[in-house]
Amino acid sequence: MEMIVEFWSSHSESIIGIGYNALLCLIILFASTIVAKGVRRSIRKAKDRFEKLDATLVPILCATATYVIYIIGGVFILDIFGVNTASIIALLGAAGIAVGLALKDTLSNIAAGIMLLFLRPFRTGDFVEIGSVMGSVKEINLFTTILETFDGLYIASPNSVIWGSSIKNYTRNGKxxxxxxxxxxxxxxxxxxxxxxxxxxxxxxxxxxxxxxxxxxxxxxxxxxxxxxxxxxxxxxxxxxxxxxxxxxxxxxxxAGLTIPFPQRSVHVVTGPGTIDVAEAGA
Incomplete structure (x- = not known):
C-alpha cells in the first residue's frame, strides 16, 4: 500500500495527464463517429431534396466523408499526445507511395469508380450490358459495381474491369x-x-x-x-x-389467310445409273 501511495505521489501529475489525454481521445473518437453518421444521413437526405444528386454518388460520398472525418480525428489525437504530425504526414506520404505501388490494382478500381461517377455512363437502376454480363445496377462503391441479373444473381464487378469494357445502357435513352x-x-x-x-x-x-x-x-x-x-x-x-x-x-x-411456311428442302437421291429420285421434306 505504501508503494502505491508513494508511486501516486511521485507520478500523479503524469497519470492525471495521461488519463486526461485518453479521455480526450475517447471524446474525439465518439464525436467523429457521431459526426460521420450525421454527414452520411445528410448526404442521403440531400439525394431526396436535389434531383441532380445521382443516387449512384451516395455510397461514394458517404464512404469518402467517413474516411476524411476519421483522418481528421486521428490527427487531433496525435496532436494531443504531442506527436509531430508534420513528420508523420511526410512519413505517411512516403509509405503511401510504397502502398500505392503494391495496391495499384485496388487504386485503379478507386480511380475507375471516380471516373464512372463523373462521366455517368450508367446510374443506379439502369439495366446495362458490360462485356458478357447483363444486369440492373444496384450500387457503385469505391472498389466494385454491384449488379443484379435477370434471374436474381448478385454480381460484384471491379470498377477497373467495367471502365475498360464497352458499356451498353438499355435504360439511358428512355425508349x-x-x-x-x-x-x-x-x-x-x-x-x-x-x-x-x-x-x-x-x-x-x-x-x-x-x-x-x-x-x-x-x-x-x-x-x-x-x-x-x-x-x-x-x-x-x-x-x-x-x-x-x-x-x-x-x-x-x-x-388474314396468309401462310407461315415451314422451311423446305429438296433432296435428290441417286439410286442407280441414270435414276434420280426427288423428295421434299421440311427442315
Whole structure:
C-alpha cells in the first residue's frame, strides 16, 4: 500500500495527464463517429431534396466523408499526445507511395469508380450490358459495381474491369426499338402481309408516335418472305409489348389467310445409273 501511495505521489501529475489525454481521445473518437453518421444521413437526405444528386454518388460520398472525418480525428489525437504530425504526414506520404505501388490494382478500381461517377455512363437502376454480363445496377462503391441479373444473381464487378469494357445502357435513352419479324409464303401477297402489320401498329397504344412505327420487307429467305414491324416503346413497356406483339402478329397473319411456311428442302437421291429420285421434306 505504501508503494502505491508513494508511486501516486511521485507520478500523479503524469497519470492525471495521461488519463486526461485518453479521455480526450475517447471524446474525439465518439464525436467523429457521431459526426460521420450525421454527414452520411445528410448526404442521403440531400439525394431526396436535389434531383441532380445521382443516387449512384451516395455510397461514394458517404464512404469518402467517413474516411476524411476519421483522418481528421486521428490527427487531433496525435496532436494531443504531442506527436509531430508534420513528420508523420511526410512519413505517411512516403509509405503511401510504397502502398500505392503494391495496391495499384485496388487504386485503379478507386480511380475507375471516380471516373464512372463523373462521366455517368450508367446510374443506379439502369439495366446495362458490360462485356458478357447483363444486369440492373444496384450500387457503385469505391472498389466494385454491384449488379443484379435477370434471374436474381448478385454480381460484384471491379470498377477497373467495367471502365475498360464497352458499356451498353438499355435504360439511358428512355425508349427502345423492337423488331418483330414474320415470314409468309412466296405465293402470298406481300402487300396483304404489310397491311396486317400496319393495322397492328396503328392499334398498339404502347408504340410511340415519334419515331413512328415502320413496316418493310427485310429479306427473301429460302422458304419465305420475311416481313418486319418496327416500333418504339418506353423502357417500362418494352418487354410486355414485345411479347404481346409476337403472339398477335402470328394470329393476325393467319387470320388474314396468309401462310407461315415451314422451311423446305429438296433432296435428290441417286439410286442407280441414270435414276434420280426427288423428295421434299421440311427442315
Amino acid at each position: 427502345r426499338r423492337m423488331d418483330i419479324v414474320i415470314g409468309i409464303a412466296y405465293s402470298d401477297s406481300i402487300d396483304a402481309g404489310l397491311d396486317v402489320l400496319k393495322k397492328i401498329a396503328r392499334e398498339e397504344p404502347r408504340f410511340l408516335n415519334d419515331p413512328a412505327p415502320e413496316t418493310m420487307v427485310v429479306s427473301m429467305a429460302e422458304s419465305c418472305v420475311n416481313l418486319q414491324l418496327r416500333g418504339w416503346a418506353a423502357i417500362d413497356d418494352y418487354w410486355p409489348t414485345y411479347w404481346d406483339l409476337n403472339k398477335r402478329v402470328k394470329e393476325e397473319i393467319e387470320k
